[in-house]
Amino acid sequence: MHEIDAVDRRIINELQGGFPLSPRPYAEAAERLEMDEGELIERLQRLLDDGVLTRFGPMYHAERMGGGLTLAAMQVPEDRFEAVAEQVNAHPEVAHNYARDHVLNMWFVVATDRPDAIGETLKAIAAETGLEVFDMPKLREFFVGLRFEA
Amino acid sequence: MALNDKDRRLLHALQDGLPLVPRPYAAVAEAVGLSEADVVARLARLADEGVVKRFGVVVRHRELGYRANAMTVWDVPDEAVAATGRRLAELDFVTLCYRRPRRLPDWPYNLFAMIHGRDRASVLRLVEQATEVAGLAGHPRAILFSRRGFKQRGARYLGQPARPEPALAG
Structure with a gap:
């Protein structure tokens, strides 16, 4: 994997939201970043290939698409943790699953x-x-803005 | 606002990302049988309606050096939770902030904030800062560091994998 350089960081910081909706969006975004279209596309491809980015594109709002979304938690005995994780993760509806430090030690998004x-x-x-x-569905979301400083 | 069939086809085609080509909307348009102008106009409308929450990079936090994350939760009186949540969400190190139901007696907490940092010590400092700024001192609190992630992949909204945001806390 390549080291992330200052230009990559600028791309990541600037392109967290509001990607242009115009025929040549990369060219437009590249101009703001003071680089050319080809370099922006190449760098985004490399950041994806290296796994720095999981994807580049639109993020959807589950409920507004007519779907369901929740956060769920379980108290799993330590000696069963791996087996239960496998059972839970076998469901295609489970998107993310984290072990956390608490009596409720397994947290997953459905x-x-x-x-x-x-x-x-x-x-x-x-x-x-x-x-x-x-089951702990969100009752309200407090908007945090677009951020993740690279 | 209901999604129609063309919207769904478009969202489906984009769920793995925007093509990295000079005219990406034209490429998507061809794949779903719409015009480039229609694709652009639909995406603008879907963004206005909040179906598309955000359009840009999705980062893998760990690769950027954010090696620790804590889901930090507080028990806040119901009448104060909205104002407190808004104050927490203003902090630039809080990446997600939600009100969720308590599950008594096992789970008394109703305000959730995801806090990322370079390491545990820095996350703990940020939690203290958040506690102070949002006026949360004295409220019961728990800090749930992640030990590991087992599964990081998309969710399904359209019958096939899509990738929603709130990546970490739904």
């Missing part, structure tokens, strides 16, 4: 193409693992 499917997925996970699943 996203589905319709709202009802959230409950069905959590119920299935509870039944398969024999563990209680705490």
